[in-house]
Amino acid sequence: MKLGLVIDLDVCVGCHACATACKEWNGESLMAGGAPDYDPQGAEPSGVWFNRVRHYEVGDYPANKTLNVPMSCMHCEDADCVTVCPTGASYKRAEDGIVLIDPEKCMGCNYCAWACPYGARELDRNEGVMRKCTLCVDRIYDQALPIAERQPACVLACPSHARHFGDFDDPASAVSTMSRERDGQPLFEKLGYRPVNRYLPPREPAQVPAPTDLAPRGSLQSKLAAMVNRLIQL
Ligand code: SF4
Ligand code: SF4
Ligand code: SF4
Numbered sequence: 001m002k003l004g005l006v007i008d009l010d011v012c013v014g015c016h017a018c019a020t021a022c023k024e025w026n027g028e029s030l031m032a033g034g035a036p037d038y039d040p041q042g043a044e045p046s047g048v049w050f051n052r053v054r055h056y057e058v059g060d061y062p063a064n065k066t067l068n069v070p071m072s073c074m075h076c077e078d079a080d081c082v083t084v085c086p087t088g089a090s091y092k093r094a095e096d097g098i099v100l101i102d103p104e105k106c107m108g109c110n111y112c113a114w115a116c117p118y119g120a121r122e123l124d125r126n127e128g129v130m131r132k133c134t135l136c137v138d139r140i141y142d143q144a145l146p147i148a149e150r151q152p153a154c155v156l157a158c159p160s161h162a163r164h165f166g167d168f169d170d171p172a173s174a175v176s177t178m179s180r181e182r183d184g185q186p187l188f189e190k191l192g193y194r195p196v197n198r199y200l201p202p203r204e205p206a207q208v209p210a211p212t213d214l215a216p217r218g219s220l221q222s223k224l225a226a227m228v229n230r231l232i233q234l
Contacts, residue, residue, distance in 0.1 A: 001096040002169040003135055004075050004196035005155070006178050010203045012162040014053055014068030021157030022051040022072070022133070031138040033103050036126050048122040050133040051154055067202065070163070072154070073120040073133035074187065074195030075099050081112035081121060090130070097196060098137055103129045117191050135165070168196055 026032035037047035051072040058067050075097055082090045082099065089105035090112045092098070101112075108128040113121040121132045136152035139145065149156065155163045166175035175198070178184065184198030 001167045002077075002196055003096045003098060003140075003166070004168055004175065004198070005072075005135075005152070006164040006166075006175045006184060006198050006200060007070055008162040008164075008178075008182075008200040009067060009069065010162075010200060011160045012053075012068045012070060013160050014055055014066065015159065016053050017157045017159055018070055018154035018163060019049055019051045019053055021153040022136075023047075023049060025136060025139070025153035026050060026131075026134070029134070029136075029138055031100075032134050033101075033127070033129060033131055034124060035131060036124055038125065048124055048131050050120075050122075050131065052119070065202075069199070070154075071118055071120070071187070072197075073099060073116075073135075074118055074193070074197045075135065077194035077196065079193060080115040084111045084115045086111065098135050099132070100134055100137070101130050101132060103127070106130050117188055117193065118195070140165070168198075 023035050026035050028034075032050070035048040035050060037045065039045050040047065051070060053068055053070045056067045056069065057064055059065050075092075076099070077092075077097070079092055079099055082092050084090075086109065087105045087107055089102045089107075091100060091102065093100065106129045108123055108130060110123060110130070112130055113123065121130050123129075124131050136154075139152065140150050142150060151165050152163075155165045164175050164178060166173040168176055168179070170176060171180075178200065179198040182200040184200050186195045186198060188195075
């Protein structure tokens with residue numbers, strides 16, 4: 001198996017529900033080990049996040065657009081975060097491809113975080129141990145949960161269904177099919193880490209008939225159509 005995520009950049013609205021659901025689940029998770037906050041009510045709050053949503057402004061005004069890009073561990077097939085680890089704490093599972101950290105072996109040296117080009121690893125300063133996305137390994141195999149809930153917390157929380165989880169080794173899985181049909185892309189492919197997660201690029205704006213085809217110029221209908229066309233270009 002090759003488990004991973006598909007993230008649809010066309011429908012991600014940048015709401016951060018995935019990031020907060022991740023933090024909520026993994027804050028209590030024995031497998032992930034926790035995601036602490038530092039000085040959360042203070043002047044400079046910070047903390048460990050396994051999933052961070054980055055926002056970019058692309059294009060030139062008036063055809064500019066905000067692109068929201070959630071990023072977590074890509075569970076790379078050639079992961080330098082594993083090979084640089086001096087203690088063997090960082091490892092990739094043969095059975096499903098999930099990259100994990102053994103907290104008993106981790107000495108918090110930070111080598112793996114420096115080796116990760118995706119910023120996917122963050123040091124737990126309280127425990128002196130590295131933390132990262134586990135694909136919610138303690139949810140996805142939990143036989144006590146209904147099958148529909150055996151998904152990573154971020155996938156379950158996403159209100160716009162921008163996130164999908166599954167097996168990329170199965171050509172008939174939803175993630176493989178979506179990635180094939182929508183030209184799913186890995187991030188920073190040239191770096192050679194062979195990330196598993198795929199990003200579906202934003203679609204071209206929908207083609208709405210020109211206002212003059214809908215109604216006489218100057219009518220309310222015509223003005224509404226012009227407004228719709230303007231909005232979908234943003
Ligand atoms: S995204 Fe970073 S932490 Fe995750 S497997 Fe790749 S190199 Fe390692
Ligand atoms: S921080 Fe921990 S997991 Fe990362 S390289 Fe050092 S020992 Fe290995
Ligand atoms: S929850 Fe979904 S829509 Fe919101 S930021 Fe995450 S991926 Fe995007």
